[in-house]
Amino acid sequence: MKERLQKLIANAGLTSRRQAESWIEAGRVRVNGRPATLGESADPAVDRIEVDGRPLPRGGEVICLLLHKPSGxxxxxxxxxxxxxxxxxxxxxxxxxxxxxxxxxxxxGLLLLTNDGELAQRLTHPRHEVEKTYLARIRGHLAADQARRLESGILLEDGPTAPAKVRVLRSQGSHGWIEISIREGRNRQVRRMFEAVGHPVSRLQRIRLAFLDLGELKPGQYRRLTADEIRRLKELT
Incomplete structure (x- = not known):
């Protein structure tokens, strides 16, 4: 079904409808290889719509969900x-x-799911260094020198880590609660970092990704990101 290009672009989370009109007038939007015109409609199921040379996701609408992933x-x-x-x-x-x-x-903790493969790739590509923050319960209590090692980068079997941000929150019996932020995405990286300084993780939750947080979502619940939030994610990358 055909819809106005500015609506399709806005629904894709790229910008507002008004700004999309400016992009069309500036020649930044193409339909089937030719420059689009203001007021033009297209069907994203059959037409190739591009903004600055990049295609809109098929179907025209980006779906991006913020899920509170349960353990297991x-x-x-x-x-x-x-x-x-x-x-x-x-x-x-x-x-x-x-x-x-x-x-x-x-x-x-916080996990995004989307039908926009390009957005997913950009958010996970190492060069974009999107910050991810975790709440970790560790065995024992993190000493100041151990925190500094994590903050300056620590050598793992697959190479040194980039500097992290570390904040000791509290101690609870034989455990400590630590907030740690990293800009990498290696397999089990946070767990391996704490193991390297002698404090295995007994519970781990991602609480933030860039400017997004879990809010009031309970495990298993999710919400749909707004067009503005999707636009901000794209601006980050």
């Missing part, structure tokens, strides 16, 4: 071992949604 779910669309997967928590969406990055089986 695999960050995948399917699992050969038959374990529960995160897409089962968002079954009401017919579109094929992909997790942005990964949280391991026992890690809970």
């Amino acid at each position: 779910y695999v960050t995948s669309a399917r699992d050969p071992q038959g374990r529960p997967v995160v897409v089962e928590l968002v079954k009401e969406f017919r579109e094929r949604l992909y997790p942005v990055g990964r949280l391991d089986l026992t890690t809970s």
